[in-house]
Amino acid sequence: MSAGTRVRLEPVQTTAEDEALRAEVRGFLADWSTQPDHRVGLGMAAGHDPQFSRRLAARGWVGMGIPVEQGGHGLGNVQRFVVSEELLAAGVPLSAHWIADRQTAPAISRYGTPEQQRRFLPAIAAGECFFSIGMSEPDAGSDLAAVRTTARRDGAGWRVSGTKIWTSFAHLNHYILLLARVHGTDRAQRSLIQLIVDPRAPGVELRPIRLLTGEHHFNTLTLDDVFVPDELVLGRPGDGWEQVTNELVSERAGPDRFLSVLPLLVMFLEHIKHSDDPRIAEDIGRLVARYWSVRQLSLSVARLIDEGGAPSVYASMAKDMGSVLEQDTVAMISRRCPADIVNGSGSEFLDLLYEAVLMAPSFTIRGGTTEIIRSVIQRGLVQR
Amino acid sequence: MTSPGSIAAVLGGLFSHVEALPGSAEGLGWDSAAWAALAELGYPLVSVPVECGGSGGTLADAVEVLIETGRFGVAAPVLETGLLGGWLLASAGLAIPTGPLGAALAKPTEVSMRRSASGWVLDGRLNSCGWATIADRVVVLVPGSDATAGGQNIVASLPADQLTLQPTTSLAGEAFSTVHLDGVVLEDADVAPVDADIDAESFRCRGALGRAAMMAGAGLRIREMTLEYTGVRTQFGRPLRDFQAVSQSLAVLAEQADCCVLAVRAAVALFATDRVRAAGLAKITAGLAAEQITARAHQIHGAIGMTMEYPLQRFTRRLQAWSGEYGHESSWSERIGHDTLRAGPGRLWPALSANPC
Numbered sequence: 001m002s003a004g005t006r007v008r009l010e011p012v013q014t015t016a017e018d019e020a021l022r023a024e025v026r027g028f029l030a031d032w033s034t035q036p037d038h039r040v041g042l043g044m045a046a047g048h049d050p051q052f053s054r055r056l057a058a059r060g061w062v063g064m065g066i067p068v069e070q071g072g073h074g075l076g077n078v079q080r081f082v083v084s085e086e087l088l089a090a091g092v093p094l095s096a097h098w099i100a101d102r103q104t105a106p107a108i109s110r111y112g113t114p115e116q117q118r119r120f121l122p123a124i125a126a127g128e129c130f131f132s133i134g135m136s137e138p139d140a141g142s143d144l145a146a147v148r149t150t151a152r153r154d155g156a157g158w159r160v161s162g163t164k165i166w167t168s169f170a171h172l173n174h175y176i177l178l179l180a181r182v183h184g185t186d187r188a189q190r191s192l193i194q195l196i197v198d199p200r201a202p203g204v205e206l207r208p209i210r211l212l213t214g215e216h217h218f219n220t221l222t223l224d225d226v227f228v229p230d231e232l233v234l235g236r237p238g239d240g241w242e243q244v245t246n247e248l249v250s251e252r253a254g255p256d257r258f259l260s261v262l263p264l265l266v267m268f269l270e271h272i273k274h275s276d277d278p279r280i281a282e283d284i285g286r287l288v289a290r291y292w293s294v295r296q297l298s299l300s301v302a303r304l305i306d307e308g309g310a311p312s313v314y315a316s317m318a319k320d321m322g323s324v325l326e327q328d329t330v331a332m333i334s335r336r337c338p339a340d341i342v343n344g345s346g347s348e349f350l351d352l353l354y355e356a357v358l359m360a361p362s363f364t365i366r367g368g369t370t371e372i373i374r375s376v377i378q379r380g381l382v383q384r
Numbered sequence: 385m386t387s388p389g390s391i392a393a394v395l396g397g398l399f400s401h402v403e404a405l406p407g408s409a410e411g412l413g414w415d416s417a418a419w420a421a422l423a424e425l426g427y428p429l430v431s432v433p434v435e436c437g438g439s440g441g442t443l444a445d446a447v448e449v450l451i452e453t454g455r456f457g458v459a460a461p462v463l464e465t466g467l468l469g470g471w472l473l474a475s476a477g478l479a480i481p482t483g484p485l486g487a488a489l490a491k492p493t494e495v496s497m498r499r500s501a502s503g504w505v506l507d508g509r510l511n512s513c514g515w516a517t518i519a520d521r522v523v524v525l526v527p528g529s530d531a532t533a534g535g536q537n538i539v540a541s542l543p544a545d546q547l548t549l550q551p552t553t554s555l556a557g558e559a560f561s562t563v564h565l566d567g568v569v570l571e572d573a574d575v576a577p578v579d580a581d582i583d584a585e586s587f588r589c590r591g592a593l594g595r596a597a598m599m600a601g602a603g604l605r606i607r608e609m610t611l612e613y614t615g616v617r618t619q620f621g622r623p624l625r626d627f628q629a630v631s632q633s634l635a636v637l638a639e640q641a642d643c644c645v646l647a648v649r650a651a652v653a654l655f656a657t658d659r660v661r662a663a664g665l666a667k668i669t670a671g672l673a674a675e676q677i678t679a680r681a682h683q684i685h686g687a688i689g690m691t692m693e694y695p696l697q698r699f700t701r702r703l704q705a706w707s708g709e710y711g712h713e714s715s716w717s718e719r720i721g722h723d724t725l726r727a728g729p730g731r732l733w734p735a736l737s738a739n740p741c
């Protein structure tokens with residue numbers, strides 16, 4: 001049989017239970033959107049609001065995939081997808097718990113010790129424990145295997161030194177799941193280790209990197225001989241590469257890869273609702289079809305993960321198509337927007353469009369650049 | 385009918401024999417061997433009820449058959465015979481012949497129908513009608529007017545030997561024609577009114593969904609061929625797929641092909657509740673995928689892909705031909721866009737996330 005057709009993608013029909021969950025989330029969001037201080041944002045970077053994350057957690061919508069015996073809700077990936085897509089489509093501030101919920105909790109659930117699971121998972125599910133990603137370095141961006149931060153054995157732990165960069169919200173989150181190289185090993189992939197690091201530990205220095213919008217999400221993190229006890233090593237030293245690879249499947253396939261600007265598209269429809277320009281209708285229809293088909297792909301991947309698969313090729317396809325769609329959406333709205341795109345005019349739509357235009361280039365960079373994602377796809381096609 | 389997976393398996397086996405016949409369809413625009421193999425097993429009439437002379441099965445089954453016919457580049461009127469012609473005849477309670485059918489929608493401005501002493505008389509023409517040159521009959525849906533039976537939509541089953549044909553060729557090299565109806569007289573047994581929901585729109589929707597399925601199949605085939613080619617073709621001492629520029633293009637081609645098949649299957653589930661949206665979403669997805677797949681597959685194959693002998697063109701030409709049939713991606717986009725605007729901003733997300741969606 002031909003390559004790439006071994007696992008068949010099937011459309012997903014959600015269950016009545018899934019839809020009841022969706023209705024519950026919509027009820028919550030309808031209430032949120034009437035609150036005077038609510039602010040609609042863009043996807044996973046919509047806003048870091050610990051209090052809001054705790055409210056979601058109180059409803060059972062954080063740590064949904066963590067098994068019940070580990071302090072979570074033991075729900076499937078499809079159910080997490082349903083809740084996530086509703087939150088993203090509304091543009092709620094979910095940045096605080098997003099990384100912990102999306103990828104750190106599954107990693108700890110899978111590779112963590114019972115003690116780590118007891119310590120972190122219930123706290124993540126309660127919206128009380130937030131993580132940042134500690135992968136990128138100044139000389140290891142797309143080439144993750146080139147990380148140079150080292151972990152050197154020292155008594156009952158490790159001494160970690162090096163520099164991490166683009167560490168979103170490290171100044172606000174509790175921990176960083178950090179990828180390092182075991183001291184004395186070379187570039188080979190079997191030499192990586194993941195450690196849970198407290199950004200306020202002695203020897204850690206955080207410096208903000210302003211985004212081009214002026215906002216502070218990114219940080220540079222310098223680690224100078226930071227002691228990390230053995231109980232904060234995730235998985236086995238040397239298995240870091242395999243662990244990170246699995247983490248990336250959760251990172252890439254989700255609805256956060258295609259819904260970042262959906263609230264903006266809804267506002268645009270409101271803005272031009274009296275237009276009878278057939279070009280706008282055509283542009284919108286085309287985008288609707290692309291949102292619909294990419295959602296089918298992303299949801300199918302969620303179902304495959306529930307069935308025990310690690311569909312990295314399909315996950316990467318969803319990420320590629322979704323992030324390009326986000327950019328094309330912003331481009332279309334900019335092209336057809338009858339007003340000047342300025343910030344501070346008092347229009348919620350224009351303020352959000354302003355932010356989206358400036359941030360759009362990041363959509364195909366974060367979570368793996370388009371070029372890397374397409375290489376992953378091609379390698380996967382060839383290997384099968 | 386059997387499960388979708390088994391339809392693919394059976395047809396895969398069937399076509400692998402038929403395809404081995406050298407150049408069976410090229411030049412003639414019609415693959416009689418493939419048709420015979422398909423018809424013997426009843427595949428063209430899948431989804432047409434057994435009691436009406438069809439093979440039974442669901443719309444989903446028919447779509448799986450069409451995906452496979454697209455995947456094997458079968459030059460035969462499978463869509464026209466079952467999903468369109470068979471559907472129209474069954475809906476009208478008319479006899480379904482055993483041979484291949486053409487199917488057409490008569491434009492009110494181009495076809496007129498009147499009652500005479502000897503029966504129904506049709507005048508006018510059908511543009512770009514597929515398969516009339518080889519079909520036993522061409523089944524025509526004539527939208528209701530004052531001239532038809534009380535304004536009802538009419539199905540007319542036209543014997544091919546009574547038609548004047550001006551042969552043309554589709555972009556795929558398939559047998560098309562302009563059909564001239566110069567006072568064609570039909571017996572009462574070949575004409576019947578149908579319910580109001582058997583109309584121009586439902587005809588176009590079924591055609592669009594069916595073509596999208598065939599495009600998805602052709603896309604899968606091109607994906608397979610291109611993946612294979614980039615593994616065996618060597619330049620500068622390494623296979624083409626090891627060049628980053630090629631591998632990037634290959635990834636896009638593959639994701640477009642895979643997503644298109646999934647979208648077509650998802651559209652089937654939606655078709656029962658909202659056929660316009662389902663057909664439109666499927667045809668837009670297939671049309672956008674076809675642009676990417678055709679351009680990238682040819683670019684990757686280079687000159688060999690431009691030859692008659694090399695099989696790539698059988699599939700890329702079909703993608704280009706089918707993109708325009710039953711509504712181009714562009715016109716469906718405008719339609720879906722208008723519907724979206726009319727429904728209002730608050731309906732965008734609920735519609736995208738509806739189940740079935």
